[in-house]
Amino acid sequence: MTTIDIPEGSLFGLDNLPYGVFSTPGTQPRVGVRVGDSVVDLAVALGDDVFARPSLNAFMAQGYDRWVEVRARVSDLVRGEVPADAVFPVSEVELHLPVEVADYVDFYASEHHASNLGRLFRPDAEPLMPNWKHLPVGYHGRSGTVVVSGTDIVRPCGQRKAPDEAAPTFGECRRLDIEAELGFIVGVPSPLGSPVSTEDFPRHVFGAVLVNDWSARDIQAWEYVPLGPFLGKSFATSISPWVVPLLALEAARVPTPEQSPEPLPYLRESSPWGLDIALSVSWNGQEVSRPPYREMYWSPAQMLAHMTVNGASSRTGDLYASGTISGPEKNQRGAFIELTWGGKEPIELNGEPRTFLLDGDEVVISATAPGTEGRIGFGEVRGRILPATEAKR
Amino acid sequence: MTTIDIPEGSLFGLDNLPYGVFSTPGTQPRVGVRVGDSVVDLAVALGDDVFARPSLNAFMAQGYDRWVEVRARVSDLVRGEVPADAVFPVSEVELHLPVEVADYVDFYASEHHASNLGRLFRPDAEPLMPNWKHLPVGYHGRSGTVVVSGTDIVRPCGQRKAPDEAAPTFGECRRLDIEAELGFIVGVPSPLGSPVSTEDFPRHVFGAVLVNDWSARDIQAWEYVPLGPFLGKSFATSISPWVVPLLALEAARVPTPEQSPEPLPYLRESSPWGLDIALSVSWNGQEVSRPPYREMYWSPAQMLAHMTVNGASSRTGDLYASGTISGPEKNQRGAFIELTWGGKEPIELNGEPRTFLLDGDEVVISATAPGTEGRIGFGEVRGRILPATEAKR
Numbered sequence: 001m002t003t004i005d006i007p008e009g010s011l012f013g014l015d016n017l018p019y020g021v022f023s024t025p026g027t028q029p030r031v032g033v034r035v036g037d038s039v040v041d042l043a044v045a046l047g048d049d050v051f052a053r054p055s056l057n058a059f060m061a062q063g064y065d066r067w068v069e070v071r072a073r074v075s076d077l078v079r080g081e082v083p084a085d086a087v088f089p090v091s092e093v094e095l096h097l098p099v100e101v102a103d104y105v106d107f108y109a110s111e112h113h114a115s116n117l118g119r120l121f122r123p124d125a126e127p128l129m130p131n132w133k134h135l136p137v138g139y140h141g142r143s144g145t146v147v148v149s150g151t152d153i154v155r156p157c158g159q160r161k162a163p164d165e166a167a168p169t170f171g172e173c174r175r176l177d178i179e180a181e182l183g184f185i186v187g188v189p190s191p192l193g194s195p196v197s198t199e200d201f202p203r204h205v206f207g208a209v210l211v212n213d214w215s216a217r218d219i220q221a222w223e224y225v226p227l228g229p230f231l232g233k234s235f236a237t238s239i240s241p242w243v244v245p246l247l248a249l250e251a252a253r254v255p256t257p258e259q260s261p262e263p264l265p266y267l268r269e270s271s272p273w274g275l276d277i278a279l280s281v282s283w284n285g286q287e288v289s290r291p292p293y294r295e296m297y298w299s300p301a302q303m304l305a306h307m308t309v310n311g312a313s314s315r316t317g318d319l320y321a322s323g324t325i326s327g328p329e330k331n332q333r334g335a336f337i338e339l340t341w342g343g344k345e346p347i348e349l350n351g352e353p354r355t356f357l358l359d360g361d362e363v364v365i366s367a368t369a370p371g372t373e374g375r376i377g378f379g380e381v382r383g384r385i386l387p388a389t390e391a392k393r
Numbered sequence: 394m395t396t397i398d399i400p401e402g403s404l405f406g407l408d409n410l411p412y413g414v415f416s417t418p419g420t421q422p423r424v425g426v427r428v429g430d431s432v433v434d435l436a437v438a439l440g441d442d443v444f445a446r447p448s449l450n451a452f453m454a455q456g457y458d459r460w461v462e463v464r465a466r467v468s469d470l471v472r473g474e475v476p477a478d479a480v481f482p483v484s485e486v487e488l489h490l491p492v493e494v495a496d497y498v499d500f501y502a503s504e505h506h507a508s509n510l511g512r513l514f515r516p517d518a519e520p521l522m523p524n525w526k527h528l529p530v531g532y533h534g535r536s537g538t539v540v541v542s543g544t545d546i547v548r549p550c551g552q553r554k555a556p557d558e559a560a561p562t563f564g565e566c567r568r569l570d571i572e573a574e575l576g577f578i579v580g581v582p583s584p585l586g587s588p589v590s591t592e593d594f595p596r597h598v599f600g601a602v603l604v605n606d607w608s609a610r611d612i613q614a615w616e617y618v619p620l621g622p623f624l625g626k627s628f629a630t631s632i633s634p635w636v637v638p639l640l641a642l643e644a645a646r647v648p649t650p651e652q653s654p655e656p657l658p659y660l661r662e663s664s665p666w667g668l669d670i671a672l673s674v675s676w677n678g679q680e681v682s683r684p685p686y687r688e689m690y691w692s693p694a695q696m697l698a699h700m701t702v703n704g705a706s707s708r709t710g711d712l713y714a715s716g717t718i719s720g721p722e723k724n725q726r727g728a729f730i731e732l733t734w735g736g737k738e739p740i741e742l743n744g745e746p747r748t749f750l751l752d753g754d755e756v757v758i759s760a761t762a763p764g765t766e767g768r769i770g771f772g773e774v775r776g777r778i779l780p781a782t783e784a785k786r
Contacts (some may be wrong), residue, residue, distance in 0.1 A: 131554075140625050312624070
């Protein structure tokens with residue numbers, strides 16, 4: 001048996017206890033909990049095979065009461081003695097995609113982001129569409145290309161046409177961007193024909209991860225009318241490896257910004273709550289933005305209620321992301337297209353003027369939130385840009 | 394042992410041999426082949442456990458050479474004697490969703506449909522967007538709500554706002570529609586960063602099914618700008634239970650309509666081929682349209698090449714559909730919004746003027762194509778509309 005040391009000020013204290021999927025050399029991926037700088041193998045520590053699997057899905061499907069029970073057991077366990085063969089230094093494990101992603105939906109829930117992109121993509125029109133304050137706008141993304149933090153991102157190729165060009169050309173994306181987002185993971189499914197009410201949100205959603213929804217702005221701009229983004233987004237979406245349980249985020253609840261006009265009844269909550277999560281975006285090691293999740297207009301419960309109000313079922317492993325998190329200040333914008341105003345206002349990065357991503361660049365998004373004892377961490381979602389591979393021109 | 398009788402003129406002769414997933418009372422779903430009016434249990438007939446599974450995915454992943462081999466073996470087998478316990482009348486089996494759907498993409502590959510919808514949704518603009526003839530426009534749909542033919546469709550609820558209304562209201566969809574489409578199923582996956590060329594199409598795509606992409610036009614019209622259709626489509630997409638192998642469709646190959654301007658190199662084929670598949674749409678037993686697949690502008694291989702050109706991976710079980718199939722004639726339109734011109738020109742259905750779907754209506758889409766010996770059939774995709782369930786208003 002061993003005891004787990006939690007360093008002073010750790011973002012992974014007893015009030016966090018996020019779940020992930022890890023392996024050590026020569027072993028199969030399985031479920032672990034992060035405590036301080038250690039990972040606890042839950043199949044070994046709790047003697048339960050539901051954790052001896054390469055994703056959280058089976059455990060998440062067991063439901064809210066079980067989530068509460070396991071969290072309490074893990075908390076008790078790590079305060080005392082843990083079997084030595086269940087504990088690994090986090091620096092010595094490999095982290096995998098924590099969930100088998102079912103459907104992936106991306107929302108557009110930041111008023112500041114939607115307004116900025118409206119101004120950039122449709123300069124001659126009202127920045128916010130008439131529907132935006134009535135419903136959380138969203139669309140489906142490609143679940144097969146959701147990858148775990150650390151996966152290299154190959155610069156995509158595709159068609160793009162600048163407004164002053166007569167015809168599209170094929171080639172490497174020239175406006176490769178990030179979107180700093182928060183993603184919510186459904187644990188308990190809902191059947192076809194059964195909308196999930198805003199009140200039922202905590203019984204369905206297991207936890208949250210950081211998301212970088214890589215975006216090829218030139219490809220997106222040419223393709224997206226009228227059916228929405230497709231290849232401009234589908235090449236990769238990175239998520240952080242640690243799923244922070246909603247149960248760990250209770251101290252982070254804050255009211256959403258005032259919603260006016262009042263939403264339709266199916267979107268109402270007794271008190272709509274968002275989350276006081278502070279993100280940080282680093283580009284080649286330099287922090288370039290601090291997006292505040294608390295500024296998001298639509299709440300996590302409203303997004304789920306909207307996604308299912310037409311009777312669509314949801315499945316264990318569904319991932320729905322918030323859309324880019326941007327605050328009202330320039331240094332709170334969660335995408336480079338906003339930070340650099342479409343590339344027209346470069347920012348200074350390590351002494352150089354920069355707009356979009358170059359090959360070799362690395363982006364790290366991290367986040368913290370209030371816990372019950374201090375602050376808790378989401379860890380990070382990291383990705384490095386590799387050059388485009390040769391494709392037929 | 395027994396022999397299988399194939400009725401004269403059957404659409405399920407030896408030149409078809411589509412695969413599906415079936416069960417008999419008290420047994421587990423497994424893979425079968427349809428021959429005449431019989432279903433052959435392949436796990437029993439061929440003694441291979443890859444067919445003793447509730448989806449075609451494991452078999453499809455085995456690849457092109459294996460598809461050819463199994464097709465030849467099945468063809469030999471059913472010409473001779475088959476174990477009696479491997480043969481069931483099709484009328485006595487239950488048919489299930491044939492594949493575990495990974496990602497679902499819907500294209501927009503009919504020029505007639507895209508032009509008609511452009512005129513209806515954006516009456517003051519050019520009907521075809523500038524990008525339409527340069528790339529196959531597509532978007533991701535909800536794979537979790539793909540259902541098998543025969544599944545009842547509950548009328549969805551959602552937000553809708555007519556142009557003359559000041560604010561949206563919540564309620565039942567009032568403009569419930571169909572979209573008659575063809576869907577292609579990926580058998581052999583392609584890894585992240587490896588586009589599938591048009592030439593490689595036959596080594597990746599296993600077969601085709603009929604698709605009814607149910608559409609709530611009023612919900613769609615209000616929500617779809619700028620990120621595309623979401624709840625207007627995600628409540629249900631029905632597919633036919635029999636997957637017709639591409640190997641059975643060689644006699645149905647026809648050139649696509651002329652493509653002008655010439656597509657970019659990654660979309661070129663030595664000779665782009667479409668499929669001469671004749672669809673029929675029946676509404677409450679009356680045929681209302683005969684959409685011709687041969688009129689589709691973009692070819693199946695072009696759609697796959699486009700979907701992966703940005704490096705997106707594809708997975709076994711990916712389903713990509715063509716979008717609504719509409720020909721140049723009015724009675725060839727594959728959606729009611731086109732057939733009735735946005736509801737302004739009702740059609741006569743069993744003596745009554747009708748526009749969109751009413752509760753209790755049933756729609757059946759069927760199709761045939763040339764085989765090597767006669768015509769081959771896709772069977773049908775059928776769905777009946779049930780009244781909306783009570784939701785919070």
